[in-house]
Amino acid sequence: MAYDLEEQEQIDTLKAWWKQYGNLVTWLLIAALSSFAAWTAWTNYQRGQATQASSIYEEVQRAAGLKDNAKVQGATANLTTKFGATSYATMAALTAAKSAFDASDLKTAKTQLSWVVEHAYTKEFQAIAKLRLTSILLDEKNYDEALKVLASEFLPEFEVDVLDKKADVFVAQNKLKEARETYKSALDKMGDKHVGKQLVQIKLDALGGAIETKVAVTTDKK
Helix, strand or coil: CCCCHHHHHHHHHHHHHHHHHHHHHHHHHHHHHHHHHHHHHHHHHHHHHHHHHHHHHHHHHHHHHCCCHHHHHHHHHHHHHHCCCCHHHHHHHHHHHHHHHHCCCHHHHHHHHHHHHHHCCCHHHHHHHHHHHHHHHHHCCCHHHHHHHHCCCCCHHHHHHHHHHHHHHHHHCCCHHHHHHHHHHHHHHCCCCCCCHHHHHHHHHHCCCCCCCCCCCCCCCC
């Protein structure tokens, strides 16, 4: 096929450019395709992981509904071992902790909650596990450890729950002054519609520490 002079010059220019940059373009293209393939493979892998984790979590839920603590613990161990990075593992561990607690197996309950504290899928799940763990430590009269857990990092939205639980520990330690102050602090930070406000007020009143309302009294000078 014959080309005119202008076309031949364009072809020669293209050949020269490709000779200089062709390998680079090829490798960049290969890298881009490899990245896309890797991303697709990872997405499919994650989808497969979630599907399998979901199936095991359903098994945990069924066993919990039947109050079969042994099956709950077994399925949860399988889930946390194979798919510990998924949200299903965290939710299963919380379910397993409640199942163990209901079965009076406090050691296993604490183990499951400690796992969530260390591996929780979200900070919210971690906070819930810490609060539940504190309740068990309180039942065991392990007050120092309970306060240590409550002194750890929590999301701001759990502040009043932490204060409430901390006050419960102070009551158990017979530190009533500290308990009153902490209950009052929790009440001050609660909105009027907070679901736990009435309960905290009842606990404070039981200590004889109801919040006093200051009334200004004026006298007429004659």
